[in-house]
Structure formats: structure tokens, C-alpha cells
Amino acid sequence: DEPFGPGERGVYYIGPPIDHKRARCFLNEPSHRTHEPVIIERADHPVSRSLIAGSALKVLYRLKDAGYEGFLVGGCVRDILIGITPKDFDVATDALPDEVRSLFRNCRLIGRRFRLAHVRFGDQIIEVATFRAEHGGDEPDLEGSIEEGEGDAEVESELAADPDDRRVLDDRGRLLRDNIYGSIEQDVWRRDFTCNALYYNIRDFSIWDYVGGFADVEARVLRLIGDPETRYREDPVRMLRAVRFQAKLGFTMDPATADPIPRLAALVDGVPPARLLDEVQKLYLSGCALRSHELLRQHRLLEHLFPATAAHLAAEPDGMASRLLRAGLESTDLRARSGRTLTPMFLFAVLLFGPISVAAQRRFDRGLPASQAIAEACDEVVSGQARRISLPKRYSIPMREMLALQPRFHRRAGRKALSLLTHPRFRAAYDFLLLRAAAGAEDPELARWWTEIQDLSQEQREERAEALLPEAGEAGPAKRRRRRGGRRRAGSSPPA
Ligand code: ATP
Ligand code: MG
16 A cells, blocks of 8 residues: 555555654655655544644634634644644734734734734734745844734845745854745745744644654754755754754754754854844743753753853853753753743853852952852853853842852841841742752752741741851850851852
């Protein structure tokens, strides 16, 4: 039996899992572009409507009933195939943005050159994109996200223009803009990885596969569509996305996809810092921080995202900052997986701790008070870092406050010390203290003291703090005295 039989629209897939080699002939290079998809029928794949958000189904059915094509595409199809719950649902259609808008009351168009429809259901947004003709990525910075109304004239003139004139590359081959609507056959080639280019058709619940993505998902292989070097030059963020998907999905990178990365990693330097902030948050705040971080190092990308951190880690691979980073990323992952809130400011503190502590120590040795040494060190490291990844003040200022509070944990004696508990940054600072203790940068006894004190009544707290005063200490129990003697003294303790 032929596994691929001719179908009404494309080549239908029948029977056992697609043979990997067989699927290869549908891949990538223009000469192989058959413009006919392999079609995996509903009976042969696990994407059931019960796994698709009701709001996404509504959008798809509404499009279909109005005579348009409606497909789920991208991460949601991929995630369902490997058995994880999709983060969001993206829809692709042949309806033009204005046509999409006229179908939905709860719809807003965003984007300047390429307009996307956002259809809102409560707090969920279904993104509906018209098929696009050129490949270039979905990056918001490339196109500038604006409210509809502005820039309409520009949209009209772009649409009228010759498609071949519309692709603008910079001197490194980076794609600066592309914006023409097209057919599904064209839409496929702008997508990054084969596993992200599967289209679930609402008409008959089949999956359309132009690039061997179905076989790659089954084999857990991450493979760039097209010539990897060209695709990375067009949009260097694809290197970061490769790492992110490798970490998140546990896929293996196809050698042709992985090999060029270290050589091309420096192209990341040319990516706008705001876009890198976006991407770094996805890498580090989605529950796979530790794995993503290790992979960024392996692929030589870390030094282009966090140069000071990468240099510090390379110089002291088993040092304190490295241990703190590991502990910090582990706890970030635990938080993310249990659905708790995560703040980028804490993440940046964890990532930049090595360089900051070196810079702080230098100032401390020159005689600056510990808190001031830390605050100035933060400013120095942040200003270097912000040239790569934008680090908004809403993150950098709380980060500096949190780190500059660290020396205050050493002051425990007397009621006044307790005011730290009501500091707006106490909670974060305390969490950071625990990390420092876990990394061996702080006496665990000190961390325990601040842990215990939080569970006590105000009266008991005062009792404990006063027991640490020198005069009270003499009368206090032996255990107290020992602890007082064991605490680090200002002047000898490292500032951070
Ligand atoms: P997740 O939602 O899990 O982060 P995703 O695959 O859905 O993963 P998105 O960033 O939501 O990723 O993008 C949706 C789809 O758009 C992708 O699956 C891919 O097909 C395409 N895409 C996004 N960014 C790029 C890019 N830089 N280059 C090419 N295609 C891209
Ligand atoms: Mg997505």
C-alpha cells in the first residue's frame, strides 16, 4: 500500500506513522516546494476539538461559515500533538484583515504593514492572521504595533506594490520588512521550524503539512525550514527561538539547524534591545529557565545576551555566582510551574549577580558602605547590560533596592532592625537572601532567623530582636549568644 495516496486537494496520508525519509522530499528548498501538502486525516492524528479552546473553534467556524478557509497553526497544533496544553491559539485564514473584522464584533486590527486581527473573548485573545506571502517572522518591533487608523495610507500603497520589491534586507541579510498577504502555500515558508508549520483545517479536521513537520514532531526533531544560515540571517531571533523550543519541547536540534548557531550568534547583537527583552522573558520565565540557560551557553548565545554574566561564569564556572544562578533558575522554574507570579526584576538580579558582586566588592574595598557599593555596582552593570537587552527602570530600580537591602539582614539586634520586615521590597529581598544562603554566600543561620521571625507575633519578634542587643545578650540563653557571636560583622562581610 502506498502511504501517500492522491487526494482531492493534496497528497493524503494514510496508515502508519509517516516514514521520515519519505517526508523529506517535501522539505524546504524551492525545488522541493511541491505546493501540495501532505494531508493527515483526522483519524490519523490526535488533535481533537476537545483539546482546542472553545473561542478558537468559534473563530474557525465563523470563518468557515462565511466561506473562508480557517486553520489553526503554529505552536498550538504542535503542542497538542506532543500532549501539552497550548499557551494560545493562532488562526490563519485567507480572509483579509478587514474581512475578518467585519465577521467579529469583538475584533481589533493591530500592526502597521501586516495587519493582524485580535478577536477577544473575555481575557483570551485569538490572533487571526491572513496568509502571508514572504517569510520574515512575527516580530512586533519590525512592524511597530499601532492602533488601527494610523498608517492606513501606507498599508494601501504597500499592497499595491510589486511583491518582489517589498523585501528589504540590511547589509547582514537581515529581513527588515515584509508585508504582503498570500496563499497558504506561501504562508508556510515564512514560518521558522517545521514543527511550527502544521495547519489544522477546520473544514475536515485534517492537518496540512508542507514541510515534513508531522514526522519531525513524531521524531521530536527541531528543524528550520529552508537554508538555516539564510533563515538565521533574516531574523537572528530564530536562534533564540531554536533554543527556547529545544528547552521547552525537549526536541533534538537537527544538526543542520544547530551547527550554524555558534558561528552566527553574534548576529544577535544587531537585534533591537526591546525585542531581546521579550525573547529573554520567554526563555527564562516559562518554566524552562535552567535548561534554556544551559543551552544558550552551549550554543554560544549567552555571551551575546549577557556578556558580563557569560564572562563571569566562564572565569568561575563553580563559583558562588554560578551556584546562585543555578539555585535562582531552579526556583524560578518551580514558581513558573506552580503558576505563581514571576518578576523579571528578580530574574535580572539572579542573572547579573556575578558581575554586580564583583563591582560591589571593588567599591566596598575602597571603603564605601555596603549598601551604597551595591547600588552603584547595580547601576554600572545595568548600564552595560541595557545596551543589549532593554532593562526598563520598572525592573532595574526595584532590583537595585532589593540587592542594596541585603546588608541590612545582618542588622538584627534591637527593635529598629525589625522595620526591614515592613519595607516594600522585603519579600523579594528575603527570597534573594535565601538564594544567597543556598549558594553559600550567606550564613544559613541568618536566613533561618529571618524565616522564623516572620511567623512570630509582633511581641515575640521584639523579644527576639532585643535579645540580640549586647546587654540583653549576656542574660539571654546560650543559644542566642552563640548565634550573635557567629553572625558576620560589618566590615568583614562581602557586600552582596
Ligand atoms: P509558543 O506560543 O509556545 O511560544 P509558538 O510556536 O506559538 O510557540 P509564537 O511566537 O507564538 O510561537 O509564534 C507563532 C508562530 O509564528 C510560530 O509557530 C511560527 O510558525 C511563526 N513565527 C513566530 N516567530 C517567527 C519568526 N521569528 N520567524 C518565523 N516564524 C515565526
Ligand atoms: Mg503561540
